[in-house]
Every structure is written in structure tokens, then in C-alpha cells.
Amino acid sequence: MIRRGPHGGRDQSAKQEGAEDNMEEREAIDLAADWADISQGLRKDLGHQLFTQWIKPIQLGKLDHDTGTLDLFLPTEFSATWVEDRYHDRLSLAWKIASSDVRHISIKVHPGRRKIADLDLRGQDGFGHRAANDASLAMESIGDDGFTASVGLDPSQTFASFVTGSTNILAKNAAERMAKAEKPQFSPLYLKAATGQGKTHLLHAIGHSYLQTHPRARIFYCSAERFMVEFVQALKSNEMIEFKARLRGFDLLLVDDIQFIIGKASAQEELLYTIDALLNEGKRLVFAADRAPQALDGVEPRLLSRLSMGLVADIQPADIELRRAILESKLTKFAPLEVPGDVIDFLARTVSRNVRELVGGLNKLIAYAQLTGQEVSLQLAEEQLTDILSANRRRITIDEIQRTVCQFYRIDRSEMSSKRRARAVVRPRQVAMYLAKVLTPRSYPEIGRKFGGRDHSTVIHAVRLIEDLRQRDADMDGDVRSLLRQLES
DNA sequence: GATTCTTATCCACAATGAG
DNA sequence: CTCATTGTGGATAAGAATC
Numbered sequence: 001m002i003r004r005g006p007h008g009g010r011d012q013s014a015k016q017e018g019a020e021d022n023m024e025e026r027e028a029i030d031l032a033a034d035w036a037d038i039s040q041g042l043r044k045d046l047g048h049q050l051f052t053q054w055i056k057p058i059q060l061g062k063l064d065h066d067t068g069t070l071d072l073f074l075p076t077e078f079s080a081t082w083v084e085d086r087y088h089d090r091l092s093l094a095w096k097i098a099s100s101d102v103r104h105i106s107i108k109v110h111p112g113r114r115k116i117a118d119l120d121l122r123g124q125d126g127f128g129h130r131a132a133n134d135a136s137l138a139m140e141s142i143g144d145d146g147f148t149a150s151v152g153l154d155p156s157q158t159f160a161s162f163v164t165g166s167t168n169i170l171a172k173n174a175a176e177r178m179a180k181a182e183k184p185q186f187s188p189l190y191l192k193a194a195t196g197q198g199k200t201h202l203l204h205a206i207g208h209s210y211l212q213t214h215p216r217a218r219i220f221y222c223s224a225e226r227f228m229v230e231f232v233q234a235l236k237s238n239e240m241i242e243f244k245a246r247l248r249g250f251d252l253l254l255v256d257d258i259q260f261i262i263g264k265a266s267a268q269e270e271l272l273y274t275i276d277a278l279l280n281e282g283k284r285l286v287f288a289a290d291r292a293p294q295a296l297d298g299v300e301p302r303l304l305s306r307l308s309m310g311l312v313a314d315i316q317p318a319d320i321e322l323r324r325a326i327l328e329s330k331l332t333k334f335a336p337l338e339v340p341g342d343v344i345d346f347l348a349r350t351v352s353r354n355v356r357e358l359v360g361g362l363n364k365l366i367a368y369a370q371l372t373g374q375e376v377s378l379q380l381a382e383e384q385l386t387d388i389l390s391a392n393r394r395r396i397t398i399d400e401i402q403r404t405v406c407q408f409y410r411i412d413r414s415e416m417s418s419k420r421r422a423r424a425v426v427r428p429r430q431v432a433m434y435l436a437k438v439l440t441p442r443s444y445p446e447i448g449r450k451f452g453g454r455d456h457s458t459v460i461h462a463v464r465l466i467e468d469l470r471q472r473d474a475d476m477d478g479d480v481r482s483l484l485r486q487l488e489s
Numbered sequence: 490g491a492t493t494c495t496t497a498t499c500c501a502c503a504a505t506g507a508g
Numbered sequence: 509c510t511c512a513t514t515g516t517g518g519a520t521a522a523g524a525a526t527c
Contacts, residue, residue, distance in 0.1 A: 421497055421522050430497085443513055455499050460515070462497085 031060055031070070038094045042087075050387075054083050059110060068103030070095060073110040078367045080109045085360060089225075096229075153211075153221055157204035163329045165322025168198060171313040175202045178284055179209035186311040188275065188285035192292055193315035196354030199288040202315075203254045206286055210252050220247070221254040224261045231267045247274045252284045258307075259289045259296055272303045279306070318355055324348040330359055337366065339376045346381055350389055361388050396439045396487055398432075398450045404486055405432040408479070417452030431480060433459050434466035439487060 039058075043051045057079060061071025072091065074080040083091075084107040095102040159179075164172050171191055178189045193199040207219050222230070234243035247253075253274075261268055278285055289296065293308040318326065327344050331337075343365070351358050361381075368384050369376045382389075402416045409428040416429055429451060436447045437459070444456035451459070469476040 419498095419522090423524075426497065426523090444515090445513070454497090456513080457500085457515080458498050465496095 027063065028060075031063060034095070035060055038091070042090070042094070054079065054087065058083070061108070063101060065101070068101060070102045070105050072105055072107050074107065075110055077109050078364070080107055081363070082360070083107055085356065093225075153204045153207045153219075155208070157201045158208050159205040161329075162198065162201055162205055163322065163326045165319060165325060167316035167319050167322055168193075171199075171202060171315045174311055174313040175206050175286070176209070178286060179206040180213065183282065184284050187279060187283075188287055188307060188310040190293060190307055190310060190312045191286065191288040191315065192290070192312060193288070194290055194317060194354075196356040197315045197317055198355060199315060200256055203256055203286060203288055207252065207254055210284070214251065217251045218249060219252045219254065220250040221256075223256040224258040227255060227271070228261065228264055228267050231270060235266070244270070244274070248277045250278070250283065252286075253278060254286050254288075256288045257290070258287050259291060261299065265300070268300055268303050272300075272306060275303075275306045285310075317352070318358075320348050320352075323352065323355070323358055326355060326358060327362055330362055337376075339366070340378065342378050343376055343381050346378055347385075351385075357388055361385050364388075398436045398440060398442060398447065401435045401439065401487060402432050402450070404483060405435065408483055408486075416450075419452070430462035430466055431483070433462040434480070435483060435487065437463045439484075 039051075039055055042055050057075050059073040061073050063070045072083075074083055088105070088107060091107075092105045095105055159172070159176060162172060171193070174186075174189055175191070178184060178187075191199045191202060203221065207221055210217055211219060231243070234240050247270075255271075261271065275285060287307060292314075293299075293304050293312065296304065296307075299307075324344060327348055331339055331344070339362075347358060347361055347365075351361055365376055365381055365384060368374075369380060374380055402413060405428050406413045406416065409424075409431075411425055411428055415425040416432060418425065420426075433447055433451060436442060436450070437444070440447075442450075444459045448454040448456045448459045466476070466480070470480055471477075
């Protein structure tokens with residue numbers, strides 16, 4: 001698995017080595033071999049389509065031994081941003097596992113390609129800043145006096161750029177108070193949200209805001225994953241005491257994705273002591289995770305109680321109004337650019353899972369439109385965003401359909417499986433079968449089974465019948481439409 | 490209530506496609 | 509090749525419609 005070249009301690013040896021050319025060549029071969037392994041794994045993980053679209057075009061750059069940073073090149077600004085956004089963590093982790101010389105990865109546009117200025121969507125919109133999560137700079141900046149840029153906080157992720165709605169206002173207010181108030185009323189603050197709902201954004205924002213009011217504050221920001229890496233490194237090199245001392249010197253501790261700490265008993269222990277020490281001094285602690293503290297199984301109870309003793313603020317998934325507001329706010333960044341209202345509406349309505357995807361979709365659309373010189377239109381959106389759309393189509397179950405249809409026609413749920421053939425129950429049953437075929441990927445036999453074990457040809461008959469009826473009967477069409485609307489929201 | 494008509498259902502079987 | 513899915517035509521009996 002771990003491929004090691006014959007040149008282990010490169011940092012020292014490479015500079016004195018006479019045969020430098022040879023070294024470089026060997027290294028390039030090693031990296032290429034590692035990359036072959038990694039991309040094999042990713043191919044399995046991501047599936048063929050995603051792999052060929054995003055991973056395959058990646059070209060290996062050089063490894064900088066001083067910083068341990070490996071460059072990965074993509075042919076376009078857009079694909080670089082995309083890969084950065086979606087796969088940075090994965091790639092980074094895979095490389096760290098494959099080669100101990102690689103400590104960070106950097107995803108860039110291939111220097112050979114001309115950078116299209118118009119398409120430079122980064123920077124303004126918070127898209128493609130996953131690297132900041134890594135906070136590789138956080139630990140390195142400990143020596144200095146908390147200079148903002150080196151803390152690893154993404155400068156675009158501030159409270160000002162955080163769009164609020166009813167689902168996240170609570171968490172935002174809590175975060176703001178954590179950053180502003182002189183004495184924190186609660187600590188730690190625990191942010192709970194599914195991926196892509198903005199917890200990382202809030203974490204960064206707290207950092208920035210606190211730094212504004214306390215310019216000399218010492219802030220620690222990192223993901224729990226990163227925490228683990230640092231921890232293990234300190235452990236290996238017998239620098240634990242130093243490591244502990246550093247940790248306790250911070251005024252504000254921001255730890256992202258603490259669910260990753262599950263199962264690492266020793267790191268948990270260390271985190272626990274750090275929390276206690278910082279809490280006693282009235283320091284501020286903020287944690288973020290994708291689940292409630294109680295749901296972090298594998299974390300010891302003492303740590304759990306520390307995590308939940310402050311305020312646990314839940315960020316609900318963005319609702320449609322918030323999603324629209326986010327898009328509008330991003331849109332002001334492309335000021336002269338016209339994006340029709342129905343496109344915004346379409347995006348806000350369909351991509352519901354993940355805000356990153358939402359913004360990513362908008363970026364992709366705009367980039368594509370500019371590349372091809374087309375107008376941004378609803379049609380273009382439907383064509384270009386098929387991957388995002390299919391991933392976001394809410395998984396509607398047959399049970400859900402049956403419930404909704406029964407409610408709509410005011411009949412009992414049991415009629416879906418009953419043997420009765422009265423019009424009043426057969427029609428709804430057939431409508432439900434039709435909807436099951438249209439809205440789910442289930443096969444005819446499977447649908448038949450869900451309707452009292454009916455034959456698959458019965459389902460086919462029902463689907464065709466309702467299709468036919470929708471054409472000729474306006475009432476039926478209206479019924480189906482309103483059912484579709486109900487089910488898809 | 491007895492009748493004819495309509496059709497929801499099941500069955501047997503062919504064609505097709507994924508693994 | 510095997511298995512599951514889709515699709516066709518036919519038979520039957522449960523309801524609907526008509527008297």
C-alpha cells in the first residue's frame with residue numbers, strides 16, 4: 001500500500017545529493033505510481049462518470065519538499081474550482097496515506113493553459129475554499145501574534161456574507177454573540193448541521209469577527225481531522241508537552257467536524273483536558289459537527305457532557321426562501337450578469353440538499369454560459385445540471401406516495417392493497433401506481449408488490465391508463481399535477 | 490334483480506438487457 | 509448463460525350500467 005522510494009529523508013539529502021536529476025526522475029515515477037493507486041481507488045468510489053470528468057484530467061505537479069505541498073493541475077479554472085470544492089479533502093487524505101512526504105495538496109489550473117479572466121469565480125463567492133478547512137496554517141502560525149491571514153480563516157466567510165433565513169438565524173445569532181460579547185454567556189457553542197449548510201462558514205465568521213474586536217487574540221481553527229494529524233505527529237516526535245501548552249494558549253478555539261474524532265481515545269482525552277483548561281479561564285470554544293453530541297457514539301461520556309454543556313445550536317437545512325436568498329446574494333457578485341428569475345427559482349427549488357451544491361450549480365451555469373456565449377436560461381440549466389439535479393431529487397418512497405394519494409382522495413390507506421375494484425378506490429390506486437412509476441426508480445414488479453402483491457402487468461396497465469386519462473381528462477390531469485406538486489416539495 | 494358491458498386483474502410467455 | 513425487467517395478448521371475474 002504505502003509506496004516508499006529509496007530516498008526517505010529527502011529534505012536533507014536532496015540538496016546535497018550529487019545526482020539530483022536522477023532523484024527528481026525517481027520521485028516523479030514514485031508520485032505517478034502513487035497517483036495511479038489513488039486514482040484507482042477514486043474510480044471505484046466515485047463511479048465512472050464523475051471520475052472521467054474530474055479526476056482523470058488531473059495532472060501531477062511537483063512536490064515541494066520544504067512545505068510538503070503537492071501541486072495538482074486541472075485544465076480549466078472551473079474544473080479546478082470544482083475539484084477543489086468537492087474532492088480536496090478526499091485527495092488530501094488519500095495522498096497523506098499513500099506518501100508521507102505529501103503533507104498538503106494544492107489544486108491549481110494548469111499553468112500551460114490560459115486562465116480565462118471572466119471565469120475567475122473564486123475568491124468572491126466562497127466557492128472553492130475548502131482548502132481553508134484544512135487550516136494547515138493554523139499550527140504554523142502559533143508563534144506569531146495571531147495575524148489574521150495566517151490563521152487559516154477564509155476571508156470571504158464572514159457574518160456579512162452569511163445569508164440568514166428562518167432555518168439558520170438561531171445559529172447565526174448564537175455565533176455572533178460568541179464572537180462579540182465581552183464575556184461568553186455560554187461555552188462551548190456547539191453547531192450542528194448537515195454537510196453544506198454553513199457551519200464551517202459560521203466558524204470562520206466567528207474567527208473574523210472576534211479578531212476585529214480583539215486584534216491580538218490568538219485563534220485556533222482546524223478540523224478535528226487536522227487536530228488528529230497534529231496530535232499524532234506531536235505524539236510521535238515527543239512534543240506532547242509543547243503541543244498541550246500551545247493548545248491552551250488560545251483565546252478562541254474553533255474545531256470543525258468533530259465527528260471525525262470518534263474512536264480515537266487518546267486524542268479525545270487530550271481534547272477533553274484542553275476544553276476543561278480553556279473553559280476554566282473563560283475562553284471561548286466553538287465546535288461544529290454533522291450530528292448532535294449525543295449521537296457521537298464512540299466518544300466518551302465526559303467529553304460528550306463538555307460538548308453539550310454550553311449551547312447546542314442546530315442549523316436546519318436551508319428552506320426554499322433561504323436558498324433563493326443565497327442565490328440572489330451570490331448573484332450581486334456578478335453584477336452586470338443577467339440571470340433570469342425562473343432560473344434562480346428553478347435552482348432554489350430543485351437543489352435542496354447542500355448550499356455548496358446550490359452555489360456550485362449557479363457557478364457552473366454562469367461559467368458554461370460564458371464559455372459558449374449562450375444566455376443563461378432555464379433550458380440551459382436543465383441541460384447542464386443533470387448530475388446535480390439527479391443527486392438532489394429527493395428520494396420519494398412508494399409509501400409516501402400511497403399516503404399522499406389516500407389523503408388526497410380521502411380513502412383508507414388499506415385500499416392501496418385491498419382486492420376491491422370499486423371505481424372510487426381503483427382510480428386512486430392506479431394514480432398511486434402511476435406516480436410510483438414516474439417518481440421512483442422502482443420496477444413494475446416491485447410496485448405491484450407494494451400494492452397488495454399485484455401482478456406487474458396490472459401496474460403497466462394502470463400507468464398507461466392514467467397517462468391516457470391525463471391527456472383526455474382535465475380533472476384527472478389537475479389531480480395528478482397537484483399530487484406531483486405535493487410530493488415534490 | 491337480472492342483464493350486458495367495461496375493465497382490473499392475473500397468467501403465460503416473448504423480448505430485452507444487465508451482470 | 510442466468511436472472512430480472514418490460515411488454516403483449518388472452519382469460520376471467522368484479523364492478524358499472526342498463527333494463
